[in-house]
Amino acid sequence: MKCPRCVQRIHRSAVQCPHCGFSMRDLDLQYGKGEVRMRKLSDAAGVLRLRERKKASKWLDEFEARFPQLFFSVYYGALDEMSNIRQFGMWLLNHGAFEDVDLSRPNDGGVLFVVDINSRTASISYGYLLDAFLTEDDTFKVLSAAHPYLLQGNHVKALNVVVNKLSAVLRKRASHARRSPEKYEQIAGNKQQGMGDILQRIRSSKQPRTYTKDNHDYHREETKR
Numbered sequence: 692m693k694c695p696r697c698v699q700r701i702h703r704s705a706v707q708c709p710h711c712g713f714s715m716r717d718l719d720l721q722y723g724k725g726e727v728r729m730r731k732l733s734d735a736a737g738v739l740r741l742r743e744r745k746k747a748s749k750w751l752d753e754f755e756a757r758f759p760q761l762f763f764s765v766y767y768g769a770l771d772e773m774s775n776i777r778q779f780g781m782w783l784l785n786h787g788a789f790e791d792v793d794l795s796r797p798n799d800g801g802v803l804f805v806v807d808i809n810s811r812t813a814s815i816s817y818g819y820l821l822d823a824f825l826t827e828d829d830t831f832k833v834l835s836a837a838h839p840y841l842l843q844g845n846h847v848k849a850l851n852v853v854v855n856k857l858s859a860v861l862r863k864r865a866s867h868a869r870r871s872p873e874k875y876e877q878i879a880g881n882k883q884q885g886m887g888d889i890l891q892r893i894r895s896s897k898q899p900r901t902y903t904k905d906n907h908d909y910h911r912e913e914t915k916r
């Protein structure tokens with residue numbers, strides 16, 4: 692994976708980025724340590740209409756039907772200037788307790804598409820189970836394809852493009868992995884070691900928790916919905 696701060700290559704299990712000193716603890720200090728109770732489709736910014744939400748939910752369900760270990764989630768929010776969307780996405784995927792995702796699909800197999808409606812930027816984070824199948828280059832291309840729609844504020848179309856393009860990449864990799872599993876097993880095997888620190892399976896309990904005060908405003912807004 693790439694460090695969410697300096698974007699240089701680091702090992703998932705690294706407690707700290709050897710290049711810039713970044714650690715997940717820095718993000719916990721900024722955004723909070725607790726779980727964030729949310730749904731696969733979290734529209735804190737209120738950008739989707741009801742009809743669009745229904746369509747979007749269908750796409751996310753179809754994604755799960757296609758990939759039994761994975762789930763796709765999307766968060767629309769208004770981030771403040773202090774927030775780095777890439778870091779925020781990584782933090783949220785680590786802390787999200789997705790109440791409409793089955794426990795058989797841990798966050799390690801999650802994809803999180805974060806859209807900041809203030810800056811009109813977006814980011815894709817994914818859990819370590821996907822490390823063998825997705826690269827930052829893939830997600831960059833997927834985001835580039837959706838970029839024109841994000842600029843237009845056509846969020847439903849942007850989401851459609853992201854889900855479809857990402858599914859296409861995963862389908863291609865999955866069929867490749869079936870043909871030559873060694874390469875993928877090797878990547879996945881290496882990643883398994885000491886992974887716990889960075890991407891914990893925090894969804895072991897699904898009890899809702901109250902938000903801690905140090906969470907950001909937009910998280911608290913989210914709970915009020």
Ligand SMILES: [Zn+2]
Nearest residue numbers: 694697708711
């Ligand atoms: Zn770094």
